Amino acid sequence: MMKKLKVLSTSKKLAQAAMCLTLLTGTVAVALPANVAFAAITQPEADTSLDKQNLKPLSVQSLEALENGVKLNLGDFQGYIRLFDEDMAKVSVVKNGEEEFISPGIAKKDWETPEFKTEETDKEYTLSTNEITVKINKSPFGVKFLDNQGNVINEDAAQGVGYEDGKPYVFKKTDASENFYGFGEQSGGLNKRGKSLGMWNTDAYSYNKDTKYLYTSIPFFIGLKDTKAYGIFFDNTYRSYYEMASEKDDYYYFYANGGTLTYYFINGPEIGDVIDQYTELTGKSETPPMWSLGFHQSKWGYTPEELVDVANKYREKQIPLDTMHFDIDYMDGYRVFTWNDQYKQALKTLKGQGFHAVTINDPAVKQDENYRMYQEGTQNNYWAKNPDGSTFIGEVWPGKSAFPNFLKKDVRNWWADNLGTLYNEGVDGIWNDMNEPAVFDGPFHTMPLDTVFEGDNGEKKLHTEYHNLYGHDEAQATYNGALKNKPNTRPFVLTRDMYAGTQRYAALWTGDNVSNWEHLQMSIPMNANVGLSGVPFVGNDIGGFAKSPGNVPTPELFARWIEVGAFLPFARDHYDNSAKSGLGSGQEPWEFGKEVEDISRKYISMRYELMPYLYNQFNKSAKNGQPVQQPLVYQFQDDAKTYNIEDQYMFGDSLMLAPVVQEGQTSREVYLPAGQTWVDYWTGKEFDGNQTISVKADLGTLPIFVKNNSIIPRQEVEQHTDEKKLENLILDTYLNGKASYSFYEDDAETLDYKQGEYNVTEFHVEKKGNHIEFEQDKKTQKYASDIKSYTLKLHNAKEPNKVQAANNKYAKAGSAEELNKQESGYYFDSREKVLYVKTPVNENHKVKIQ
Numbered sequence: 001m002m003k004k005l006k007v008l009s010t011s012k013k014l015a016q017a018a019m020c021l022t023l024l025t026g027t028v029a030v031a032l033p034a035n036v037a038f039a040a041i042t043q044p045e046a047d048t049s050l051d052k053q054n055l056k057p058l059s060v061q062s063l064e065a066l067e068n069g070v071k072l073n074l075g076d077f078q079g080y081i082r083l084f085d086e087d088m089a090k091v092s093v094v095k096n097g098e099e100e101f102i103s104p105g106i107a108k109k110d111w112e113t114p115e116f117k118t119e120e121t122d123k124e125y126t127l128s129t130n131e132i133t134v135k136i137n138k139s140p141f142g143v144k145f146l147d148n149q150g151n152v153i154n155e156d157a158a159q160g161v162g163y164e165d166g167k168p169y170v171f172k173k174t175d176a177s178e179n180f181y182g183f184g185e186q187s188g189g190l191n192k193r194g195k196s197l198g199m200w201n202t203d204a205y206s207y208n209k210d211t212k213y214l215y216t217s218i219p220f221f222i223g224l225k226d227t228k229a230y231g232i233f234f235d236n237t238y239r240s241y242y243e244m245a246s247e248k249d250d251y252y253y254f255y256a257n258g259g260t261l262t263y264y265f266i267n268g269p270e271i272g273d274v275i276d277q278y279t280e281l282t283g284k285s286e287t288p289p290m291w292s293l294g295f296h297q298s299k300w301g302y303t304p305e306e307l308v309d310v311a312n313k314y315r316e317k318q319i320p321l322d323t324m325h326f327d328i329d330y331m332d333g334y335r336v337f338t339w340n341d342q343y344k345q346a347l348k349t350l351k352g353q354g355f356h357a358v359t360i361n362d363p364a365v366k367q368d369e370n371y372r373m374y375q376e377g378t379q380n381n382y383w384a385k386n387p388d389g390s391t392f393i394g395e396v397w398p399g400k401s402a403f404p405n406f407l408k409k410d411v412r413n414w415w416a417d418n419l420g421t422l423y424n425e426g427v428d429g430i431w432n433d434m435n436e437p438a439v440f441d442g443p444f445h446t447m448p449l450d451t452v453f454e455g456d457n458g459e460k461k462l463h464t465e466y467h468n469l470y471g472h473d474e475a476q477a478t479y480n481g482a483l484k485n486k487p488n489t490r491p492f493v494l495t496r497d498m499y500a501g502t503q504r505y506a507a508l509w510t511g512d513n514v515s516n517w518e519h520l521q522m523s524i525p526m527n528a529n530v531g532l533s534g535v536p537f538v539g540n541d542i543g544g545f546a547k548s549p550g551n552v553p554t555p556e557l558f559a560r561w562i563e564v565g566a567f568l569p570f571a572r573d574h575y576d577n578s579a580k581s582g583l584g585s586g587q588e589p590w591e592f593g594k595e596v597e598d599i600s601r602k603y604i605s606m607r608y609e610l611m612p613y614l615y616n617q618f619n620k621s622a623k624n625g626q627p628v629q630q631p632l633v634y635q636f637q638d639d640a641k642t643y644n645i646e647d648q649y650m651f652g653d654s655l656m657l658a659p660v661v662q663e664g665q666t667s668r669e670v671y672l673p674a675g676q677t678w679v680d681y682w683t684g685k686e687f688d689g690n691q692t693i694s695v696k697a698d699l700g701t702l703p704i705f706v707k708n709n710s711i712i713p714r715q716e717v718e719q720h721t722d723e724k725k726l727e728n729l730i731l732d733t734y735l736n737g738k739a740s741y742s743f744y745e746d747d748a749e750t751l752d753y754k755q756g757e758y759n760v761t762e763f764h765v766e767k768k769g770n771h772i773e774f775e776q777d778k779k780t781q782k783y784a785s786d787i788k789s790y791t792l793k794l795h796n797a798k799e800p801n802k803v804q805a806a807n808n809k810y811a812k813a814g815s816a817e818e819l820n821k822q823e824s825g826y827y828f829d830s831r832e833k834v835l836y837v838k839t840p841v842n843e844n845h846k847v848k849i850q
Helices: 011-025 271-282 304-316 341-352 372-379 409-418 463-485 517-532 555-565 594-609 611-624 816-821
Strands: 027-029 040-042 062-066 069-073 077-085 088-095 117-120 124-128 132-137 142-147 152-164 167-173 179-182 196-199 220-225 228-234 240-243 251-256 261-267 295-299 323-326 356-361 394-396 399-402 429-432 452-454 460-462 493-495 507-509 571-575 649-651 655-657 667-672 677-680 686-688 691-696 704-707 710-714 728-734 738-745 759-768 771-781 789-794 803-805 825-829 834-840 847-849
Touching: 069 124, 077 132, 088 152, 142 261, 152 220, 152 228, 152 251, 152 261, 167 261, 179 517, 220 271, 228 251, 228 271, 261 271, 271 611, 295 304, 295 594, 304 323, 304 341, 323 341, 341 356, 372 399, 372 409, 409 463, 429 463, 452 463, 460 463, 463 493, 517 555, 517 649, 555 571, 555 594, 594 611, 611 710, 611 738, 686 691, 704 710, 710 738, 728 738, 728 759, 759 789, 771 789, 771 834, 816 825, 816 834, 834 847
Parallel strands: 295 323, 295 571, 323 356, 356 429, 429 493, 493 507, 728 789
Antiparallel strands: 027 040, 062 069, 069 077, 077 088, 088 261, 117 124, 124 132, 132 142, 142 152, 152 167, 167 251, 179 220, 196 240, 220 228, 228 261, 240 251, 394 399, 452 460, 649 655, 655 704, 667 691, 677 686, 677 704, 710 728, 738 759, 759 771, 771 847, 789 834, 803 847, 825 834
């Protein structure tokens, strides 16, 4: 959180400030409404362009067959095409004598080589697996990928591949029908066709929809052509650029300021297949602890008393909450791994009341000869260096500070060990901030590009190469610190800075957004693309972080934002210290009046009711990389009408949300994707897909639609995730044929699930003639579950004549409350047309409803 910008009141001050910031820190002035005096967004120096007149085509002069592909003699360069799997290949072009590049983003380095065939002609060399064919053109050198039907998936354009003045580049053919998604955290819309994108991790405080460089760099994207998907991961840690048919309709290209030409090609054809394989390469996220999926509250500037009072007020008002976040004030003079005693006492109070706590942690270490961390870092040579070998010192919150060299394993271990000063006091999770790294007095708000980081083997990387990896290595150290200091407990690490693969260690929040409608609108496609880039655990500051006159949440804006925020993978209300600047009061739900407080309670409570569903979605992400917050195109890539929809999204597999994100709007158009029947969550009305409908949406209504033939596991609402044991699992079922759900369960806290301590139960509900059958199939039962019963909740149902399992007839209850007290039975709500059937967890027979 870059919190040092001040509101200036006169045009003279505006001009002076803009000039100063532009010259000294690389910020740019942003056009704002008349009542907003000033805002600035930090951005790096001007882009380095690719000189297209200086491209030098490469040609294959000879080749050598390899165990997993082919090595190419390209004159001054060597090329390698390696098959990692039947549907994935790695393409490398390096200088003679240089090794192929493998970044820390790569998790899986050893692949079992697939069976493949080769063929050579005068013009081409071909590698073929059962899934893809790689055709290598010899002169000029170029690569073409085909599927197993012989269709061209992707191929190099006439401009080719190579190096221009040390910059690796790749040009690809495209056509007007191809669309592009992913690219990690990006501003603007969902579909990136026609866009110029860049990746250089930047503390872009109060960014907007046109800001090019944000906090996170994930150089991976998905192409969708002829309803078929492929992925490209350009594994280059330097600042990189992506011109996605932004210049002409028939080609796109990507390049970097330095480093090697290395990319991985993944064939789908489903988007989910691409993400699964990409996260096999860069690592899957872990199933998070359940508490971290609850609601979080945070503010920069909470006093110790406020932290406790706000948490207690959530309880008093019956608004569910799991976690309070401690921002930088809890430290002693912003020294990392220290405490202000009053905040330490507040933490003990919160922990004693059943709350979880997350503390912020910045990489900058105060330059103070009497400060243990600075002493140890200096004695052990743990700091980033200036070119002359002296310690780089930059200004951040503690004042003049040194920066850990996380490239070294010893430094990462040291950092991990010191997290004990936080965990030993009862902290549950760590929040990594300012880790681009942000430096207030550095050029363009970071370290100089020639700052030196020395590795374990004495190799040296300059900041220009290491910058985008800095937060990744810090996240790894933080994750390992959690494992060291809290053995057999699942880590929770939150970061705003990532590279590819950081999803192995941390969740992402999208930095210092702004309290305005534009940011609410932008958050949905931004999260969608982050999810498509292998990071399922993502969220934005609900209500907006940055404040200025004209950019504070109104009751209407906060209500609409909480409706979205309750259905984010990571849900946190976090805001700037507006009270100190005189720009407004708090941003907790009750600060906006009773109506908004009630709306907040309603939707946050829904999140907690859906916790079994949400937890299962995260477990699926851990298995196959799938996003939790999904753009419609993820599930419906055969429906071209979904390709550019960015104000609707799937929350998991079965729920589609169509939030209102326009000021003053009380109804909206909703597109229902083809190939499904959809049920209005609020009315129960069914709709065919492949149509747009108009729905009413007053301030308290978030339009929600359910895919028919879905089972959604739910529970009774809780005030926090470990308030009660889950003893009755509700199976919310929408049925017009048959529906299935594979329900996963473990202790949601420890790492015991990695030793096999979990349950998987398959549920099946099917209409058969004049009756409905419900059955459970316990596939794996290695965890001592608290669940005693399942309540099948059938929507749009008819009252049955009888319900029975084998010879056991279920008794009819007089009400839902009465049914809840029984071990088994059923109740039909004639007004809502909902049938409840309660079944013991050990019921071994099919339950027949007729």
